[in-house]
Amino acid sequence: MKSPVAGIVALFVLFLVVIVGYSSVFTVAQTEQALVVRLGEPVKVVTEPGLNFKAPFIDTVISIDKRILDLENPSQEVIASDQKRLVVDAFARYRIKNALRFYQSVGSIQAANIQLTTLLNASLRRVLGEVTFITVVRDEREALMARIRDQLDKEADGYGIQVVDVRIRRADLPEQNSQAVYQRMQTERQREAAEFRAQGGQKAQEIRSN
Incomplete structure (x- = not known):
């Protein structure tokens, strides 16, 4: 017949085995990588x-997302090569390709977003500052976005990050400039309309005279 002490010891040993076993395993999800x-x-x-x-007990597991992540960038004012000011709304997509380098350099997605935002704004100013306003808003936007992405990807490599895409959602004149342009266009259209009315009135008078 077993003594109560032996039973308690056996339960304690079983409890320790369960704890050690539980702390010795970890699961990596499909969307994660683990350091x-x-x-x-x-x-x-x-x-x-x-x-x-x-x-067990001495190892810590840090989960790092391996999905494509979004970087939302606040609107920035950029000066084009023809000295026109642009309000640029852009965003980037990236993924963590080197978990160890990422952990050692920035450590978290929040810190990575801050660093990438700084790099993205600098790249926007460099690339868009070399071209004219018309080039940005109409002619070569796709090529410009590719240049910005390549520059950002090269700089982000040191953080274990791969930039997969950069998109410019909007590139417009600042509100006060847009309003001034609209008013000039409106004045020009009103002047043209007045000329057309004057010419029409003159023609009508000639027809009535005849």
């Missing part, structure tokens, strides 16, 4: 989904 850190030092990167093992 295993041992006492603050990176040990390995797991990119394939499924069940994995780690050293």
